[in-house]
Amino acid sequence: MAEPTSSALRRISWDARAFVMLAGMWVRVSWSYRTSFVMVTVASFVITAVDFLAILVMFSNVDRLGGFGLTDIAFLYGATSLCLGIADLVIGNIERLGQRIRTGTFDALMVRPVGVLVQVCADEFALRRVGRVAQGGLVFAWALVHVDVAWSAARVLVTVAMVVFGTLIFAGIYVLGASFQFLSSEGSEVANAFTYGGNAMTQYPLTIYPAEAVRAMTFVVPVAFVNWYPALFVLDRPDPFGLPSAFQLASPAAAVAVGLLAVVAWRGGVRRYRSTGS
Amino acid sequence: MLYVAVAVRAFRRYSTYTVATLAGAFTNSVFGIVISFVYLAVWAQSPHAGGYDAKDAVTYCWLAQAMIATVSIWAGGATDDVAARIRTGDIAVDLYRPASFLGWWLATDLGRAAYHLASRGVAPTIVGALLFHIRFPSNPLVWLLFLLSVTLGVMVSFGIRMLVACSAFWLLDHTGLLNVSTVCAMFFSGLAVPLVLFPGWTRDVVLHLPWAAYVQVPIDVWLGKSTGAELVAALGFQAAWVVVLLGACAVVLRLADRKVVLQGG
Numbered sequence: 317m318a319e320p321t322s323s324a325l326r327r328i329s330w331d332a333r334a335f336v337m338l339a340g341m342w343v344r345v346s347w348s349y350r351t352s353f354v355m356v357t358v359a360s361f362v363i364t365a366v367d368f369l370a371i372l373v374m375f376s377n378v379d380r381l382g383g384f385g386l387t388d389i390a391f392l393y394g395a396t397s398l399c400l401g402i403a404d405l406v407i408g409n410i411e412r413l414g415q416r417i418r419t420g421t422f423d424a425l426m427v428r429p430v431g432v433l434v435q436v437c438a439d440e441f442a443l444r445r446v447g448r449v450a451q452g453g454l455v456f457a458w459a460l461v462h463v464d465v466a467w468s469a470a471r472v473l474v475t476v477a478m479v480v481f482g483t484l485i486f487a488g489i490y491v492l493g494a495s496f497q498f499l500s501s502e503g504s505e506v507a508n509a510f511t512y513g514g515n516a517m518t519q520y521p522l523t524i525y526p527a528e529a530v531r532a533m534t535f536v537v538p539v540a541f542v543n544w545y546p547a548l549f550v551l552d553r554p555d556p557f558g559l560p561s562a563f564q565l566a567s568p569a570a571a572v573a574v575g576l577l578a579v580v581a582w583r584g585g586v587r588r589y590r591s592t593g594s
Numbered sequence: 595m596l597y598v599a600v601a602v603r604a605f606r607r608y609s610t611y612t613v614a615t616l617a618g619a620f621t622n623s624v625f626g627i628v629i630s631f632v633y634l635a636v637w638a639q640s641p642h643a644g645g646y647d648a649k650d651a652v653t654y655c656w657l658a659q660a661m662i663a664t665v666s667i668w669a670g671g672a673t674d675d676v677a678a679r680i681r682t683g684d685i686a687v688d689l690y691r692p693a694s695f696l697g698w699w700l701a702t703d704l705g706r707a708a709y710h711l712a713s714r715g716v717a718p719t720i721v722g723a724l725l726f727h728i729r730f731p732s733n734p735l736v737w738l739l740f741l742l743s744v745t746l747g748v749m750v751s752f753g754i755r756m757l758v759a760c761s762a763f764w765l766l767d768h769t770g771l772l773n774v775s776t777v778c779a780m781f782f783s784g785l786a787v788p789l790v791l792f793p794g795w796t797r798d799v800v801l802h803l804p805w806a807a808y809v810q811v812p813i814d815v816w817l818g819k820s821t822g823a824e825l826v827a828a829l830g831f832q833a834a835w836v837v838v839l840l841g842a843c844a845v846v847l848r849l850a851d852r853k854v855v856l857q858g859g
Binding site for chain 1 (some may be wrong): 614619620621624625628631632634635636639640644666767769770773774776780781786787790791792793817
């Protein structure tokens, strides 16, 4: 058993190195158009900040939304935006899979000695997406300072885990959405509805939605595990929908489930892929 | 007439992208649902915020989604073609056409907007009407005035987008300016949040910026918030920005025509 494990490890470390090398190359490319790079990065920061400005404008009319105050909502907003931002930065390029399939450039990736997934994500790696990460991170940092929480080791741990596993959940949804593009190369908008849409939904306390919607966000597309359940634990709130409190610590399980599904879907997609020319 | 023919062909051109249209309408609907619940929560707390009631607010949400593609808030539209043609130098052909440059492209953009209103405008509105209680004007005249207001909104948007596209004559890569313009359009049009919710004096400022003509003004016409003299003032406000912006476009184009040596000679 020792041999397959070490070969799997070697493959993962080779894939990781390949990702860093490919992404680094694209970073150098974008850095050669410095002014343009800085401008689009700032723009990505500001465009995502518009959502939060909208929340601030709403809070000039109300002091609570769905039973939560501004700092609580900033905590939820910051967490989901940071998670989506990191997932988008690292593997967001996968949404262009349909375009690659249409133009036939996907074939070239299959004959290179690097994992296809790594290449799809790292090719034309867009560092400008750190704008979104910075925006989410800034709101999250502000919320961490101002939110009314009696910090304990467990709460700090859950907060860190929230960012890690929330990112993995979004990453899994990105891969699932991309796998769907093996069936329909026009499907990227549908995938967006789950990634960006899931992000938009979880920017607010789920108490504003009907119970059925929250159940769908728990059991069907488990974006509620990105920030809602861990946040209930950190903010020390009982679940307003009366769902088991164990859910509040179940984000890792949700991430593993989405991840496994994503791996199966991606492998199935690659296996049944037939070039546009054939 | 030439410009009508141009507009009709632009309509037909955009109508061939069926899958993109359906996918876009789908995304608009998903966001419409999310934002409806957000607004319902806001108006549950503050039932008269911004002079709207909850039904007005939800109607606002769906009409704003309907406006995204129509008014080209996220950039796009005929002006993207203009910018691309400036970069490649094809624009030289357009400048020598025996038709008004601005008129030609405005007709193209209005044709596109008509298609987007009929598809990506109507589809999410139906979804919104099925899922939520939204307000429809009972007076047929209001429908006509709404269409007029949307048309003026598209023309204001065209003016701003054309100015941004023309910056490519000097900048070559106008992506940065395009991004700035998109952010302004998203926030100051009332797409991100109704402008009537802005606090204090900021509300008076944003209601007078040209972007208010994109979303807030047409929706207030639909909701019957502006009537009588206010209605005339609202449409006049849009028309005034159309005149100012298209005038600015004409000046910029004259400067470009005179000063800029197109790439490749």
